[in-house]
Amino acid sequence: MSTSAGVPQKTIYVTLSGLPLSFRLDWPFRAASSGADFHVLHTEIALENSGGLRALVAVNLSVTLREVLPSLQAKDAEAPVINALRKDVDHKQIEFVKSGKLIPLPFSSRHYDFKRSQWVFGKATDENIARLIERKIYWQTRLVGGDVWLDDPTEALYVQSTTEHLAEIAAGLTKLGLFTTSRGYATALPALMDQTERFESEMASARLELEQKHAFERG
Template sequence: MSDSGKSVYVTLSGLPLLVDFKWPFHSSTAGADFWVLHADAKLGNSGLHAPVAVNLSATVREVLPSMEPKDVEGPVVNALRKEVDRRQLEFVKSGKLVPVQFSSRYYDFKRNKWIFGRASDEEITKLITRKVFWHSRLLGGNVWIGDPAEALYVESTVPHLLEIARNLAESGLMTVEGEWASANAALLAQSEKFEADMKSALIELEKKHAFEDAKRAG
């Protein structure tokens, strides 16, 4: 989130996403026991996007305090990021809604917590660096490092993410005040690197979908 209330969510593979949700969840018209939320995940400023229908299962609905954005937006954003990490979503110029299962895959009922995969400090450092860069590039303004959705995505804590951000600030890449960061010139000067990371991750994702398309074509 930035001062404007918007946020860039970066995947561990390096893809910056801008997600537009069409709240609220609504009951499935197919008669099945789940709820649906439409969203559009835009890939940075590439002109590519992934229109999705997030399907909330009845099992997961039971553990949610509500289906309001304040209670569910973070986990949904992270489910979308994990689907991108797993190369399940394809970014296109135009396309049909793709169903995304927001199910017990991402919830540990024994420990009563969301599970999106634990990241190493090295991965978290990359994530924060990329987030601050892409947010500054695409939206401008300050970047909320203390967003609980970010800590949830990497199975860490907000204080730990802020500690890593402060270490990055000491290197001169960004300025950190409280839970907020802003990109310094040294970080913005690395635009070629971040763009190359995004291009590489997108190529790998597209390869996977091209392979699957070829298999279906027989």
């Protein structure tokens, strides 16, 4: 979460498929009560603009990945955890319901390149990054309000890029009159916020695909 005048502010993180999410993470990671050799972080993921759908997740940190993290606190683990969960949503591994049981999900070495010592969540094209930026600004503005932080390292990590490159793409989008930028923040303009039908449609399509996948698995 970002802060405004010292007050925590909800941050919207959009998936590449177009689903706006928010996260509530119960820091820090804790040793598994079962005695297993992994640590657990309880998390609630809200599917925004859905009438209260959510997913309750137990993020299970593997021993191997634990050695990579400087600490089990939010300052060192929040960005990769959020992006690992976003990727699980991208891959339709998480189902959103009104109420449900805690789902265990592995936070393991599949998200880390040990040879290059870097997190790996899949490199996005510039076109996909541009679409992500538009969605981010739209949903954050609509659901929370205020200016939108574009220099968030979590976003750059999600698309396997840099905040500088995201800023370059955002600068190109400003020429379309969708938003303005200043000091790493974006201010939405009517040309973007008037595209409600587009963003709602993208979300509905992604949500339908997700729900159909889980309905099929349930038989």
